[in-house]
Structures are given as C-alpha cells and as structure tokens.
Amino acid sequence: MRIDIITCLPKLLDSFFGHSILQRAQQAGHAEVLVHDLRDYTADKHRRVDDYPFGGGAGMVMQIEPIANCIRKLQAERTYDDVIYMTPDGERLAQSLVNRLSLSQNLIILCGHYKGVDERVREHFITREISIGDYVLSGGELAAAVLSDALIRLIPGVLGDETSALTDSFQDDLLAPPIYTRPANFEGWTVPDILLSGHEANVDNWRHEQALARTRARRPDLLNE
Numbered sequence: 001m002r003i004d005i006i007t008c009l010p011k012l013l014d015s016f017f018g019h020s021i022l023q024r025a026q027q028a029g030h031a032e033v034l035v036h037d038l039r040d041y042t043a044d045k046h047r048r049v050d051d052y053p054f055g056g057g058a059g060m061v062m063q064i065e066p067i068a069n070c071i072r073k074l075q076a077e078r079t080y081d082d083v084i085y086m087t088p089d090g091e092r093l094a095q096s097l098v099n100r101l102s103l104s105q106n107l108i109i110l111c112g113h114y115k116g117v118d119e120r121v122r123e124h125f126i127t128r129e130i131s132i133g134d135y136v137l138s139g140g141e142l143a144a145a146v147l148s149d150a151l152i153r154l155i156p157g158v159l160g161d162e163t164s165a166l167t168d169s170f171q172d173d174l175l176a177p178p179i180y181t182r183p184a185n186f187e188g189w190t191v192p193d194i195l196l197s198g199h200e201a202n203v204d205n206w207r208h209e210q211a212l213a214r215t216r217a218r219r220p221d222l223l224n225e
C-alpha cells in the first residue's frame, strides 16, 4: 500500500512515520508513506497556501491551487483508490471502515487546517471525508497519522504474529479479554488458574466469556442484545 499525505506541516508527520512498527513496515516494503509539503506546490512567491474567506468571517481558508497542483501531479503518476480529506465533519472512523480501506493500493490523504479547505476541493477532488471522532483538532495531521497507522498494521506481514490483528478489540465487535504474562504471582496478585492449566479449549472459552462480559460492562452499544 502506498499512502501520499498532503499537508502544510510535513515535519509533524515525518517524525511520526520515522518510528517503530510503521518504519519497519516501510523498510520491509509493506507500506510506503510519502509526505508532501503543500508549500512546494504554490506559485505564490511567499509560498502562501491560505487566504481570507470570501464574504468575510474569522479564520483562513486553504486555497485550491496548491492542492490541485499536488493532487494532479500524483494522479498523473498512478491511479488512486480514494482521495481522502481528514475533517471533523467527515464519516466517523471505525474498524469496519479501516478494514475496507485496507484493500486499497494507493491512497491520497489531505490534511485540513485553519477553517478548512475551499469547498471546490471537496467537490472536485475528494472522494471520501473522514473524521476520527467527535472533538476538534487544530489540524488533520494527527488524524491522518491515526488512519495510516490503523491501515498499515492490517497489511499481512506487518505485525509480528500474523494472526494478532484478528484478535484485536473491535475486530469481531467484542473488546479484547484480559491478558497476563510472567510472573504468575506478583506480590500475591495472581493470574487466573485457567490460563496456567494448558487446556486450550477451556482457555478459549474463558477468553470469550471475559470478552463478552467486558463488552457488556463497557461498550454495550457494540452488542446487538
């Protein structure tokens, strides 16, 4: 999967993708994340990417020209499955949407800033608008990083244990059960006996019961009961 992120704050994203699992995924060739600085696509000598809103009002608006220049250059080089705009008024991100998007070959992600982008960008370039939750961030960069992380970890081979993405919280609409590791007894705080029993079927049963109980207690909205 290739992800092209368009932003006016590239440094913010460079530091994020230069670390841990995401960096290893890129080095192993599973994913490629390219961060594009919008200021490199403006013809303006001051490298401006925003301007005052027509009709007046507070806040600046991201201009269409540099965004159009960047998206068109990328689209001339390859076909994109989606051109995504990260915005608090987009579709709320959930694992089901991450799963669907993970089948993509190439994605463009545009990060919003200021008051947002000129509406003509949304009309003519954007194919999908995504929010990461009902709160407002100062820019779409963190949201783009969240989406990219959720996508890249689903690519086969990225996680150490290839099956572990399948046992995530939310992957089957249940929260994950409690997990433990050594020592079995820490200052009298012990691990449930069943996990030490070596009886695989009983362990599976226990985990499923725990996942159900935890989901019922914390996120009853996930159960259709």
Ligand code: 6GU
Residues within 6 Å of the ligand: 085, 086, 087, 088, 112, 130, 131, 132, 133, 134, 135, 136, 137, 138, 139, 140, 143, 144
């Ligand atoms: Cl995608 N952008 C911004 N600026 N704030 C958000 C968001 C996105 N999702 C939730 N809050």
